[in-house]
Amino acid sequence: MARSWTKTDLFAAYVGIALLTWATSLETQTTTNLTVYATSSFKAHSLISTVLVVQGVVLAVVKPPMSKIADVFGRFEAFSLAVAIYVVGYIMQASASHMSTYAVAQIFYSAGQTGLQILVQIFIADTSDLLNRALVVTLPDVPFLVTVWMGPTLADVMLRRLNWRWGYGIWAILLPVAYLPVAVALFTAQKRAAQRGLLYGISAKSSSRWQAAMNIWWGMDVVGLLLICVGCSLVLIPLTVNRETGWSHPSLLTMFVLGAACLVGFPFWESNKKLAPQAFFPSTLLRNRTVLAGLAFAFFYFGAFYLSVYPYFQSYLLVVHHMSVAGAGRVVQTFTLSATISSIVASMAIKHTKRYRRFVTAGTILYLAGIASMFFLRTERSSLVTIVVSQCLMGIGGGLAHGPAQLGVQASARHQEVAAATTAFLTFLEIGGAVGSAISGAIWSNNLPRSLQHYLPAETKAQATAIYGSVKLAAQGWPRGSPTQVAISHAYQDTIRQILLVSMCLCVPCVLLSMIMVDHKLDQIHQVRGVVIGNSHNDTDDSLLNDDE
Secondary structure (H helix, E strand, O other), rough: OHHOOOHHHHHHHHHHHHHHHHHHHHHHHHHHHOOHHHHHHHHHHHHHHHHEEEEHHHHHHHHHHHHHHHHHHHHHHHHHHHHHHHHHHHHHHOOOOHHHHHHHHHHHHHHHHHHHHHHHHHHHOOOHHHHHHHHHHHHOOOOHHHHHHHHHHHHHHHHHHHHHHHHOOOOOOOOHOOOOOOOHHHHHHHHHHOOOOOOOOOOOOOOOOHHHHHHHHHHHHHHHHHHHHHHHHHHHHHHHHHHHHHHOOOOHHHHHHHHHHHHHHHHHHHHOOOOOOOOOOOOOHHHHHHHHHHHHHHHHHHHHHHHHHOHHHHHHHHOOOOOOOOHHEEEEEEEHHHHHHHOOOOOOOOHOOOHHHHHHHHHHHHHHHHHHHHHHHHHOOOOHHHHHHHHHHHHHHHHHHHHHHHHHHOOOHHHHHOOOOHHHHHHHHHHHHHHHHHHHHHHHHHHHHHHHHHHHHHHHHHHHHHHHHHHHHHHHHHOOOHHHHHHHHHHHHHHHHHHHHHHHHHHHHHHHHHHHHHOOOHHHEEEEOOOEEEOEOOOEEEEHHHHHO
């Protein structure tokens, strides 16, 4: 569709994308601080963990169908659907009268959020050449540098002057307004493309309703999408739930086996031209070593992240280093701030060097060094400066590696495959994060109670279960320096070191995988035609993409 863009359309679209990313970034930083007040009003905290499990699955499984909808029906239709789902989530959250409605609202919210995320990435891939894409792809992250400080303040204002419901409801108004420039630009460009005969597939006329239905069935690759979505769901739910229940329930093991079978069957289905004539994940990508290495990289990278930064780093800071909630939150956010800045610097360097792999490798080494420094230096005697430096080192490495790795996967795909390659990369990120979170949860739930029983003095051993279940009690229940408080710190320290050890092990393959990826000369690959950010190309040259198959 890039051949139907005008410079005015493209400018308007990117203004809209900027508004969208600012709105969603500020919304995320605001509503995160409202969740506890919303759930408290329903007196139903016990359901929060279940909601989080479902949210994690939604984040992983919505990306593939949303990407396919964009390819089959159009970018305008897909964006509009994602925004509509997002708005429904806001409205349901704001109007929820009981916890079950609020829980369902979280599903709609997560689906709209992750759908919009993948569509923004696909839009950027559609409208930028490879040499400039590394810089443009950082656009959605830039608002975080400001909104991370604005969000808590806005939430506080909402709670003091209005109520938590307005903190959700206001975004049902602001998000559609922010989307208008994108909608107008996409609709105009898509209509112009249709008039020029540049759109194909579902939009073409069908001789009958049955033929139209079949076109949609094969165009959407329904079976392939079901295999990947159902497979991810059946694997991720048991991995997340078993941290509390173990594998004692046969249903969890059955779900996991069936999910694994679906995921194993997915590549076989996609590689069969008769079964999947319009495959979501083309067989050429299944044979592309850079794409496969990039997907594995995404999995291990985010798995290591969810073992080292989330979800227990903040608890560690509260208990072992006696930080305030605000102070611990700022230290945790150091990773994202440094990663955002380093990703912008890396994208500028890529535009100059026209290569990407060296940044992936160097960033991964720094990422591993940051985790290692956290492992060796994260003790109760560590200074705040030491902790922040280790977080910055890890963040700089992550910023150098993440974006360029995604760029390498995109560079290895032909234009018509870029959306699928991007979706697969981001989906593997989410799967890796879910697995990393499950592993860290399992280590935490198995090791911390044992360590508390080992370290606690006799007079407080009976409170081990209560201490394990309450960060507030662990952090504030006893005076600093008291035998019980020191024992709790030792237990937290032992547990966090085990989690970091696994994180380092997951990070090592990332270094090797980065070296497997082909270091494409980005200015020699032209995937897009028409008006784009960068050079405007009238011809495509995908011949170089066969080198790494």
